[in-house]
Amino acid sequence: MENDFVPLFAFASNVEFFGVFPECKSFVQNNIRLGEIIELPESRGFAVVLGVGMLEFATNLSVLLSRFAAEGPFTHVVQAGICGAYPDRGLEIGDVVRVDSEIVGDLGVVECDGTFTPWHKVCGNPTNGALPSVHAQVYESSSLRGVPTWLSGLRSAAGFTVNCCTGTASMAKERSENFNVDVESMEGAACFSICHAFCIPCYEIRAVSNFATTRDKSTWRIADALAALRTALSSKF
Structure with missing residues (x-):
């Protein structure tokens, strides 16, 4: 572990968090307030719960990082949580x-x-007067600039962030094949986008709890x- 690495574990x-x-x-207490930073025992860093979904997560993370614009107790954000895996992507529950x-999917x-037509294709339509866009907006983890040693043992995955979770097999097939993604969550892109805006390194670690297909x-x-997820993180922090 890098000596200057002090994580803020961000949960939805x-x-x-308690898992x-x-x-x-x-x-x-059993329910901590959204945006309240908790110092973890044994100098393992800090943790915060920011809310479910892109809007709530992004709002609370923005407020938090604004409070520590000059200097905060943490150096990196590690988004941690569960996710759904799309079928036939080589992943299993656990x-x-x-x-x-991450791609904003819906x-x-x-x-x-x-x-369904993704927004980047809507904007790429020359008849609507918008500037053309060839690719969907992809939000990237800081690990793409070089995977830290403590992350190197984990399998890389492409994430799909949605407001409406997959509920049918046809939707799962459409999303995974059209966007070439592995897992689905409701906050991933929000975390990457906000952290990049505040110039703070961020990573995302998730455990598969279900398959994103017929609900x-x-x-x-x-x-x-x-x-x-607890076992994986405890072996690294």
């Missing part, structure tokens, strides 16, 4: 991945025939995924 929910750091229950890139328009909560294994 209390479930994820990874259960020892904090001894001195933290796998822990390093998400190196920003766009639904055409009159029911098909069936009886097959979800959130506790197992959080246990795997």
Whole structure:
């Protein structure tokens, strides 16, 4: 571990925070306030819960980083949590991945025939007067500038950030194939975008809790995924 590395673990929910750091229950209430920084035991860094979804997560992270614009107690942001894996991408429930890139997946328009057109393709249409755009906006982790040693053992994955989670097999196929992505979450791109705006290095580590396909909560294994994430992080911090 780099000597100047002091992580801020950013979670979307209390479930994820306490699932990874259960020892904090001894001195933290069951539900911590959004944006409240918690100092972790044994000098492991800091943690914060920022809310579920791109808007809430981005708003609270922006407010937090604005408070520490000059100098804060942490040097890096590590977004940690669970995710859904798209079928046929070589991932299993319980796998822990390093998400190196994120795409905002459901920003766009639904055409009159029911098909979905991503926003970057809408903007690339010369008839609407917008500047052409060839590629979707991809938000990249700091690890793409060189994977730190402590992250090198984790499998790289491409992330897809959505406001509306996948609920059908056809949607899963469309999303994974059209965008060549592996996992789905609701906050990944927001974290990368905000951290880049504030010039603070950020990384994303997630454990697969379910497959992003036909919605069936009886097959979800959130506790197992959080246990795997806890084990992966405890071996590195």
